[in-house]
Amino acid sequence: MDLTTEYLGLKLKSPLVPSASPLTRSVDSIRRLEDAGASAVVLHSLFEEQIAQESNQLDHYLSYFTDAVAESLSFFPQPKDFVLGSEQYLNLIRKAKAAVGIPVIASLNGVTTGGWIAYAKKMEQAGADALELNVYYVATDPATDSAAVESMTVEVLKAVRKAVKVPVAVKLGPYFSAMANMAKKLDEAGADGLVLFNRFYQPDFDLESLSVKPMLMLSTPAELLLRLHWVATLYGQVKADMAITGGVHSGRDVLKSMMAGAKVAMIASAILKNGVEHLETVLADVRAWMEEHEYESIGQMQGSMSQRSVADPTAFSRANYVKLLSSYAGKSSV
Secondary structure, three states, rough: OOOOOOOEEEOOOOOOEEEEOHOOOOOOOOOOHHHHOOOOOEEEEEEEEHHHHHHHHHHHHHHOOOOOOHHHHHHHOHHHOOOOOOOOHHHHHHHHHHOOOOOOEEEOOOOOOOOHHHHHHHHHHHHHOEEEEOOOEEEEOOOOOOOHHHHHHHHHHHHHHHHHOOEEEEEEOOOOHHHHHHHHHHOOOOEEEEEOOOOOOOOHHHHHOEEEEEEEEOOHHHHHHHHHHHHHHHHOOOEEEEEEEOOOOHHHHHHHHHOOOOOEEEHHHHHHHHHOOOHHHHHHHHHHHHHHHHOOOOOOOOOOOOOOOOOOHHHHHHHHHHHHHHHHHOOOOO
């Protein structure tokens, strides 16, 4: 039984890829993921804000004693020579590449075309097999329209694409007003892959301290449906490989992702909740289902339930909405 797939030009032994999470922050965890069956890993993100903060701290210390002892500045290295704290991230790439035999995908998280993009090149030089560009932006300014958000996302991709030769995937949120058009723009701008979708993390209110606090909840299988819808809709309309992330918890979720048209199914919440060994269970369930239904390979099923392949393509459009609401009968109507 052939579970292999190809994503971003990388030949993978299966479509199951752990996405960015605390489990991809150390070499030991990455080894455990490989042993449990991971076919590649996406490292946790290096953030634009982190790089900017480190640069600002460096500038502060370089100029702190300017008035008191001007000549003391000669004892400090220049900014271009200084090793920032984010060097640890680059070291993680190097060590992971030396420790495991699966592809290591670095993650760069930012929203502007600033100097932080230089780290894309550094990640490539450290040995990353590919980059995942995580564009997480919440347009809270009423003066920022949808066209500006789309343009910003495309320009960041172009800047990173220009900086490196390794494949680049873009991880997107689902809240673009015209998702198919946005996917096409990124495809034409050089994206090798589209990762659908980034989760929208919303803060909560603490009623005791009257403060706004971060809130992170693990995904549920119900979140998979939105991903299946858009991957199945975009399949055959973009050249970029597609990955599903968010809501992948079981072998059946992986199978659905493949049938929608994804090349890989990324998993994080399920292994954070159930342990790294859950990867083995997921892969065993995939094999069992394929054997029972006489599938010989993952490639055989990829895209088989996409919009272009199913008997009723309107299942992915407004017709499904009308049919669903018209036919639903709740308990109150019985």
